Amino acid sequence: MLYFNNEISCSTMVRPWQLLRFFLFLLGSHFVGWVIAHQETGKWRCESESEIRVLADFRPGLITLDGLADDWKDIDGFEFPLRPALDPDQDHEYSGGKMTVKALHDGHDVFFLLQVDGNYAYTRGESTKCPSVALMFKIGEGASYHNMGGCKEGPDSCTNKTCRGHEVDIMHFSIGTAIPGRLYGGNPIDNGDGNGGDRFGHLVDLYGWNPHCRYPDGVGPTENDTSAQNNWKGSWWHSSISSQSGFVEEDSPYGTGGQRGTYYFEFSRPLRTMDHLQQDAQFTIGGSTQMSIAFWYPVNGNPWHGSGHYTINCDWVPLDLSPGGSLTKSAPSSSHDASSSFALLFSVISLCITVFVVYQMHRLKTKGDPVPQSENDSL
Numbered sequence: 454m455l456y457f458n459n460e461i462s463c464s465t466m467v468r469p470w471q472l473l474r475f476f477l478f479l480l481g482s483h484f485v486g487w488v489i490a491h492q493e494t495g496k497w498r499c500e501s502e503s504e505i506r507v508l509a510d511f512r513p514g515l516i517t518l519d520g521l522a523d524d525w526k527d528i529d530g531f532e533f534p535l536r537p538a539l540d541p542d543q544d545h546e547y548s549g550g551k552m553t554v555k556a557l558h559d560g561h562d563v564f565f566l567l568q569v570d571g572n573y574a575y576t577r578g579e580s581t582k583c584p585s586v587a588l589m590f591k592i593g594e595g596a597s598y599h600n601m602g603g604c605k606e607g608p609d610s611c612t613n614k615t616c617r618g619h620e621v622d623i624m625h626f627s628i629g630t631a632i633p634g635r636l637y638g639g640n641p642i643d644n645g646d647g648n649g650g651d652r653f654g655h656l657v658d659l660y661g662w663n664p665h666c667r668y669p670d671g672v673g674p675t676e677n678d679t680s681a682q683n684n685w686k687g688s689w690w691h692s693s694i695s696s697q698s699g700f701v702e703e704d705s706p707y708g709t710g711g712q713r714g715t716y717y718f719e720f721s722r723p724l725r726t727m728d729h730l731q732q733d734a735q736f737t738i739g740g741s742t743q744m745s746i747a748f749w750y751p752v753n754g755n756p757w758h759g760s761g762h763y764t765i766n767c768d769w770v771p772l773d774l775s776p777g778g779s780l781t782k783s784a785p786s787s788s789h790d791a792s793s794s795f796a797l798l799f800s801v802i803s804l805c806i807t808v809f810v811v812y813q814m815h816r817l818k819t820k821g822d823p824v825p826q827s828e829n830d831s832l
């Protein structure tokens with residue numbers, strides 16, 4: 454029997470309310486450590502630890518989307534082993550190490566930082582010879598992690614009707630045409646065409662029902678709807694790249710091939726979008742969204758294939774968006790004291806009035822109704 458020991462750990466400080474949440478979770482989970490997520494016949498098997506998740510706190514005004522990670526240093530990270538998506542065996546784990554995932558929101562946008570060690574690999578214009586990442590989110594109620602939504606229809610028969618309920622939202626960033634530190638994703642030209650494409654940096658907004666039925670937002674197997682938009686923005690960086698002054702395309706490959714270091718991928722998206730085709734996940738403050746993250750790397754310089762990617766878990770990982778209230782400080786103590794003194798005074802006055810009213814009513818009652826209480830009781 455295979456156990457996929459998916460681990461999660463906070464790389465930095467754990468806040469007290471997170472601990473509380475964890476204990477509440479333990480109470481609710483009946484201490485069941487392993488959850489069998491897929492009960493399919495055949496080879497696929499996933500046993501995912503149930504407490505793994507990514508938390509996005511409310512931290513406005515902190516993040517610049519420049520591919521650099523300095524502004525994330527005080528944010529808790531969650532570490533995940535990267536295992537082949539199609540065969541999540543520990544023996545075939547990505548040898549460069551775990552992926553650290555950080556997330557936050559500012560009340561309007563949700564932000565992600567993906568951080569993974571890897572020797573510098575970059576070949577201009579050839580995405581499969583550069584690292585690449587994707588985020589996937591559950592949209593439809595019946596959308597499974599396995600098989601990207603899990604609709605049983607093939608490419609000839611999958612439609613928004615035959616695959617209804619299996620929708621997943623995907624953001625894919627292939628950096629082969631993207632300059633480090635620059636912003637890609639939604640741009641006026643592609644959004645003007647009304648689809649999820651990005652002709653400049655290939656940071657595209659997609660949706661899918663299974664691996665064979667994937668399309669840019671707005672594009673469909675039978676018809677297009679030009680109301681769609683690419684709602685994502687993002688940037689990348691590698692720690693071996695030294696220039697801070699910015700690059701032009703001719704500076705490619707921007708760094709020295711094979712240099713040890715860490716890749717950074719940074720993304721943002723508005724919490725809500727205008728999508729009316731079930732092609733975007735919608736995020737809610739205080740709510741939870743199921744997500745997954747994929748990573749492609751040209752191992753030993755060999756170009757990667759679409760299905761040859763690593764993922765952070767063999768099932769969905771919950772992404773929780775904390776409300777801003779959890780960070781609200783209590784009022785300054787002086788005004789706090791004043792208001793509680795007033796509250797106490799108010800309570801005492803209320804009590805006196807109540808006693809007085811009850812006494813008066815009792816008096817009225819004994820005057821107007823002279824029958825003793827005990828006789829009433831005997832009736």
Ligand SMILES: *[C@@H]1O[C@H](CO)[C@@H](O)[C@H](O)[C@H]1NC(C)=O
Pocket residue numbers: 672673675676677
């Ligand atoms: C939809 O858009 C795609 C990409 O722009 C295009 O290739 C395809 O021909 C369009 N389909 C229809 C039915 O217009």
